Amino acid sequence: xxxxxxxxxxxxxxxxxxxxxxxxxxxxxxxxxxxxxxxxxxxxxxxxxxxxxxxxxxx
Numbered sequence: 001x002x003x004x005x006x007x008x009x010x011x012x013x014x015x016x017x018x019x020x021x022x023x024x025x026x027x028x029x030x031x032x033x034x035x036x037x038x039x040x041x042x043x044x045x046x047x048x049x050x051x052x053x054x055x056x057x058x059x
Contacts, residue, residue, distance in 0.1 A: 032049075032050065033048065033049055033050070034046045034047065034048055035047055035048075035049060
């Protein structure tokens with residue numbers, strides 16, 4: 001019984017790993033130019049000059 005559960009567990013883990021790997025191949029990289037600002041002497045703030053919209057977002 002324990003052996004069958006282990007086999008089932010590892011098969012499920014393999015399926016999840018493969019699904020995440022395949023889905024990860026279709027993700028396009030994004031780049032942004034960041035600007036650095038000093039809010040105070042010890043605090044830096046970074047922000048992008050251009051916003052990137054997610055095309056797959058629900059509207």
